[in-house]
Amino acid sequence: MRTAYSVETVRNAERELMARLPEGALMQRAAAGLAAVCAGLLRDLLGRVYGARVVLLVGSGDNGGDALYAGARLARRGASVTVVPLAPGRTHEGGLTALLGAGGRVAGADDPYAVLAAADLVLDGITGIGGHGGLRPDAVPVARAARGSGAVVVAVDLPSGVEADSGEVTGEALRADVTVTFGTYKPGLLIDPAREHAGAVRLVDIGLAPHLPSVPGLEALQHEDVARLLPVPTGESDKYRRGVVGVVAGSPRYPGAAVLAVAGALRGGAGAVRYVGPGGDAVIARFPETLVHEGPPSKAGRVQAWAVGPGLGDALGDGSGPEAAVADVLASDVPVLVDADGLRLLDAETVRGRTAPTLLTPHAGEAAALLGVARPEVESGRLTAVRELAARYGATVLLKGSTTLVADPDPAVPVRVNPTGTPWLATAGSGDVLSGLSGSLLAAGLPARDAASVAAYLHGLSARLAARNAPLVSDEVAENLPEAWRNVVG
Numbered sequence: 079m080r081t082a083y084s085v086e087t088v089r090n091a092e093r094e095l096m097a098r099l100p101e102g103a104l105m106q107r108a109a110a111g112l113a114a115v116c117a118g119l120l121r122d123l124l125g126r127v128y129g130a131r132v133v134l135l136v137g138s139g140d141n142g143g144d145a146l147y148a149g150a151r152l153a154r155r156g157a158s159v160t161v162v163p164l165a166p167g168r169t170h171e172g173g174l175t176a177l178l179g180a181g182g183r184v185a186g187a188d189d190p191y192a193v194l195a196a197a198d199l200v201l202d203g204i205t206g207i208g209g210h211g212g213l214r215p216d217a218v219p220v221a222r223a224a225r226g227s228g229a230v231v232v233a234v235d236l237p238s239g240v241e242a243d244s245g246e247v248t249g250e251a252l253r254a255d256v257t258v259t260f261g262t263y264k265p266g267l268l269i270d271p272a273r274e275h276a277g278a279v280r281l282v283d284i285g286l287a288p289h290l291p292s293v294p295g296l297e298a299l300q301h302e303d304v305a306r307l308l309p310v311p312t313g314e315s316d317k318y319r320r321g322v323v324g325v326v327a328g329s330p331r332y333p334g335a336a337v338l339a340v341a342g343a344l345r346g347g348a349g350a351v352r353y354v355g356p357g358g359d360a361v362i363a364r365f366p367e368t369l370v371h372e373g374p375p376s377k378a379g380r381v382q383a384w385a386v387g388p389g390l391g392d393a394l395g396d397g398s399g400p401e402a403a404v405a406d407v408l409a410s411d412v413p414v415l416v417d418a419d420g421l422r423l424l425d426a427e428t429v430r431g432r433t434a435p436t437l438l439t440p441h442a443g444e445a446a447a448l449l450g451v452a453r454p455e456v457e458s459g460r461l462t463a464v465r466e467l468a469a470r471y472g473a474t475v476l477l478k479g480s481t482t483l484v485a486d487p488d489p490a491v492p493v494r495v496n497p498t499g500t501p502w503l504a505t506a507g508s509g510d511v512l513s514g515l516s517g518s519l520l521a522a523g524l525p526a527r528d529a530a531s532v533a534a535y536l537h538g539l540s541a542r543l544a545a546r547n548a549p550l551v552s553d554e555v556a557e558n559l560p561e562a563w564r565n566v567v568g
C-alpha cells in the first residue's frame with residue numbers, strides 16, 4: 079500500500095523526530111537523499127556530476143534550505159552550482175553559507191535567465207509543504223524559464239505552487255520532471271491536477287515512518303493489495319455462492335451501455351450476471367451466458383448486488399421507466415451501485431436511508447450535479463468533492479476522472495486514490511464497463527470501498543495493457559480485464 083499524510087500530520091511527526099536528533103540532522107538527511115537523486119540524474123544525462131551546471135531556485139523557507147544543502151553536496155562533487163534567490167534577504171542562512179563554502183555562487187539580479195538557459199539541472203526549492211496559493215508573480219517567469227530551458231527540473235518535496243493537502247493548483251505551479259519527496263507522500267503528489275506537475279515521484283526515507291499514525295490520510299492500492307482482495311472460487315463454490323450480480327442498464331436509445339456493463343460484470347468474479355432492461359437481445363447476442371429479464375428488477379430473481387444506471391436515458395416523468403427501476407433497486411436489501419443516468423434519477427433521501435451499502439460512481443459532471451456546484455470546482459478539488467459526496471449521501475463514492483478517488487461515508491477511513499489508468503480511458507462507454515465490474519465485485523462479497531478501488535485498479539490496468547499508447551475502445555477495456563487480473567495475481 080502506498081500512503082500519503084497531510085501536512086499537519088507530517089509536521090507533527092517531524093517535530094517528534096527532530097526532538098530526538100541533533101539540530102539540523104533531519105534537513106541533512108533530506109538534502110543527502112535529494113543530492114543522491116540529482117547525482118544519479120546527472121550521471122544518466124551527462125555521464126558525470128563534475129562540471130554539471132546546476133541552478134537552485136530558492137524561496138524563503140526550509141524547502142530552499144534543502145535545495146541549498148543538496149546544492150552544496152553537488153558542488154563538493156565538482157558541479158557548478160548557482161543560486162537564484164526568489165526571496166533575497168530571507169534565504170536559508172545555514173544552507174546559503176554551506177553552498178558558498180562549497181564553491182557555489184549567487185546569480186546576479188539580472189542573471190537568472192542566462193544561468194537557467196545554460197542549466198543541466200534545476201532544483202525547485204521555492205516552496206514545499208509551507209506553500210499556499212500558487213507561485214507568487216515574480217516566481218512565475220523564473221519557473222517558466224526553468225521549464226523551457228531543456229534542463230531536468232527536480233522539485234524539492236513538492237512542485238512549488240501546488241497545494242500539498244488537496245492536489246489543487248489555484249494559480250500557476252512549477253512543472254517538474256522528478257519530485258523528490260521526504261518521509262512520506264503528500265496527498266497532492268497523488269491527486270490531479272497537482273500530480274501532473276510532479277513528474278516521477280521519488281520518496282526519500284528520513285526516518286519519519288515510526289512517527290506517522292497507522293491510519294494515513296490517503297492510500298493507493300498496489301498489485302499485492304489488489305491480489306489479496308480479489309475473489310477466488312474454491313472447491314465449495316458454485317455460481318450462486320460466487321455471487322449473482324444484477325445489471326440494470328441500457329435503453330432503446332443506448333443499447334450499447336447494456337452490453338458494455340454486462341461485459342464488465344462477466345469479468346468481475348461474480349458467478350452469474352442477470353441483466354434487466356430492454357437490451358436483452360443485444361446482450362444475449364454477445365454474451366449468451368447472461369440471464370435476461372424485462373420486468374422490474376425486484377421480480378428478476380435473487381442477486382447479491384445491483385449495478386444500475388448506465389444508458390438508462392431520461393425519466394419518463396410518470397414514475398415508470400428508468401426512475402422506477404432505480405427506485406426498485408434502491409429498495410432492495412443488497413449492495414447497490416448507481417452510475418450515470420441512475421445518478422440523476424436517484425432519490426437522495428432513499429440513498430441516505432439504505433441499510434445495505436450504496437456505491438455511487440459519478441464523473442466530475444455528475445458529481446457537480448449531485449453537489450449543486452459547477453464542474454470545474456469538482457475537477458480542481460477532487461478530494462474535497464469526493465469526501466463531501468460520501469458524507470452527504472451516506473454512501474461510498476467513486477469519483478472518476480484523471481485521478482479516480484474512492485471515499486467511504488465514514489470520514490475517518492482513508493480515501494483511496496487509484497494509481498492505474500491512462501488518459502486513453504476518456505472514451506465513450508468505458509465507465510459502463512467499470513460499473514459492471516464494480517457491481518460484480520460487490521456481488522462477490524467485497525465491501526463497497528474495496529469493490530470500487532479494486533475495480534478502478536483493474537479497469538485502469540486493463541486500459542493500459544490494451545491501449546499501449548494508441549486509441550482505445552471500451553470493448554477492449556472489458557476484453558483485457560482477465561489479462562489485468564492475471565497481471566495482478568502474478
Ligand SMILES: NC(=O)C1=CN([C@@H]2O[C@H](COP(=O)(O)OP(=O)(O)OC[C@H]3O[C@@H](n4cnc5c(N)ncnc54)[C@H](O)[C@@H]3O)[C@@H](O)[C@H]2O)[C@@H](O)CC1
Pocket residue numbers: 092096104105108109137138139140141142144204205206207208209210211212213214217234235236239260284
Ligand atoms: N521541518 C524539517 O525539519 C524538515 C523540513 N523539510 C523541508 O522543509 C519544507 C517546509 O519548510 P517551511 O515550513 O519553511 O515551508 P516552505 O519552505 O515550504 O515555504 C514557506 C515559505 O514560503 C513562503 N511562501 C508561502 N507560499 C508561497 C508562495 N505561494 N510563493 C512564494 N513563497 C511562499 C512563506 O512565506 C514561507 O516563508 C518541506 O517541504 C521540506 O522541503 C525537510 O528538510 C525535512 C525536514
Ligand SMILES: Nc1ncnc2c1ncn2[C@@H]1O[C@H](COP(=O)(O)OP(=O)(O)O)[C@@H](O)[C@H]1O
Pocket residue numbers: 418441477478479480481482499500501502503504505506507508509510511512537
Ligand atoms: N483524463 C483521464 N485520465 C484517465 N482516466 C480518465 C480520464 N478521463 C476519464 N477517465 C476514466 O475513464 C472512464 C470514463 O467513464 P465515464 O466518464 O463514466 O464515461 P462513459 O459514461 O462514456 O462510460 C472512467 O473510468 C474515468 O476514470
Ligand SMILES: [K+]
Pocket residue numbers: 141202203204205206233234235236237238
Ligand atoms: K519545491
